[in-house]
Amino acid sequence: MHCTSAQKKYDAGATDTEIKIGNISPYSGPASAYATIGKVQAAYFKMINERGGINGRKISYVSYDDAYSPPKTVEQARKLVESDEVLFILSPLGTAGNSAIQKYMNAKKVPHLFLTTGANKWSDPKGFPWTMGFLNNxxxxxxxxxxxxxxxxxxxxxxxxxxxxxxxxxxxxxxxxxxxxxxxxxxxxxxxxxxxxxxxxxxxxxxxxxxxxxxxxxxxxxxxxxxxxxxxxxxxxxxxxxxxxxxxxxxxxxxxxxxxxxxxxxxYLKDPNDPTWASDPSIKEFLSFMDKWYPDGSKADTLNVYGYAVAQVTAQVLKQCGDDLTRESVMKQAANLDMPIDVLLPGIRIKTASDDYQPLEQMxxxxxxxxxxxxxxxxxxxxx
Structure with a gap:
């Protein structure tokens, strides 16, 4: 699905005006405490859209519930890839669910990006080039x-x-x-x-x-x-x-x-509950973001700081892609990061390379x- 213009390259999920991102979160079930990550990311992309999007494109964020049940994770991943035709799936949660879709995502060559699970196997660029974790494993x-x-x-x-x-x-x-x-x-x-x-x-x-x-x-x-x-x-x-x-x-x-x-x-994250950061500009910005874009979310919940950080890194990846919004380009840019994120603790950076799929390695x-x-x-x- 390539555009007529030579400079712009698109795969399913990207056009001149839109980038479609999929997500799978446990909105119900035993791990529903983590559902707030999907909600805070949705809020972040809404804010980005309000400010004109990324390189002029709006983010469409499609998130489904898998109730922390692997068979359901598989069903939702297929739906996102085959019916919704998202460009990639962002931060699906849990080791078992991600294990259940890893082979599928790699066979389909759809980026399976910044997973919310610390298992070791998400940093295997040779075996699974389309899967990348986020957390310290x-x-x-x-x-x-x-x-x-x-x-x-x-x-x-x-x-x-x-x-x-x-x-x-x-x-x-x-x-x-x-x-x-x-x-x-x-x-x-x-x-x-x-x-x-x-x-x-x-x-x-x-x-x-x-x-x-x-x-x-x-x-x-x-x-x-x-x-x-x-x-x-x-x-x-x-x-x-x-x-x-x-x-x-x-x-x-x-x-x-x-x-x-x-x-x-x-x-590896600044905690809004810690008085150390009371006057920190990045935490002040996070708190005002929560007030405006996700007022129902808890400002005291560090899961929201985490979801916000992942959304920031994702936005950077998409900025780096420019007009080459192919799935290959998304993985290439995700593996080409070296940046501070203001809500990370001082001295900690996001760093990746084509042979290093672990963005975080310090605590x-x-x-x-x-x-x-x-x-x-x-x-x-x-x-x-």
Whole structure:
């Protein structure tokens, strides 16, 4: 589908006036806390359209619910590619759902871009050139925690409660690798399926092994349950949670602020709840964006900062494409980024290359205190 004019090149989903982007989000089901990412992106593109679009083209953002169910993810991806004819699919959420569509997207040669999942397999430009993650992958994030544990708690016994899927398993692999010979300090591992209604019984079993450190490796619902149960048992281990579950609104508030004190994690984003950024221009801009374009969204939810950051990077990719809006050009530009994003922590950049499909590779540790996260230490790069 090439245009008559020599300079302009289009694939399905792009014209002189429009760029059609697809998205799949869990608007219902067990991971619906993440639905706000799709909503904040829709709001961001609406704002861009109001300001004249990108290179004169308006963004049409088509988002469907998959209820965090892989068969449904497949159905929605097919619909977006074959009926809606989108140029690409942006930040679909979850490891299982994205695993279910990865081969399809690559066979169709449709960009499967900036996935909201930290599994390792999204940075495989040789095997899957049409798929690119966004987050620090689970192994590199786990390595950041491993470096901290070796330095701070070298002899602590460690217990793991993890989602029995690529996300959980990758995290455990990264942790074991990062801990090196200290991996022998892992005294208990409790996997669970994403159909599990509650992790409470696992927490009770875990306590029997009396680890000093507990890792909750899962999504907000189960992380909140785990923290709450530990609190109810009046047990006081050091607790770590993955960056994907650090939302105060969806994880720590439901767990109970009294039980969440001292919980550790890491981030790459500025948190609007952190007084450090109260007068930061980028956070002020984010807050006024929320007021105007997504008033129903929570300004305290870091998932909204994340969705906003991804939308900014996507806009940059499209700017770089210019009038070459082919799917190949989208992937080429996505793999040619080196930019700061103002809502990322100082010292952290988005960087990709044709042989490096991991936009984020640095994080800073943080501790939950009062009703907010507090950053500490230096920005740490993964050794993974």
């Amino acid at each position: 689970c192994r590199s994030e786990a390595d950041v925690y491993a470096q901290y544990i070796i330095k701070t708690y070298p002899d602590a016994k460690i217990g793991l409660v993890y989602q029995n899927d690529d996300f959980g398993k990758d995290f455990v692999v990264g942790l074991r690798k990062g801990l090196g010979d200290r991996a022998k300090n892992i005294v208990a591992e409790m996997p669970f399926e994403s159909t599990t209604p509650t992790v409470d019984p696992l927490i009770v079993s875990l306590k029997a092994s009396s680890p000093d450190i507990v890792f909750h490796i899962s999504t907000p619902k189960w992380v909140a349950q785990g923290i709450k149960k530990i609190g109810e048992l009046n047990w006081k281990p050091i607790q770590f949670i993955p960056s994907t579950s650090t939302s105060i609104v969806n994880t720590l508030k439901p767990a109970g602020f009294e039980y969440s004190q001292g919980v550790l994690s890491a981030s 800073q540790l943080m501790r939950f205190s009062g009703e907010a996260w507090q950053l500490f230490g230096e920005v740490i790069g993964s050794r993974d």
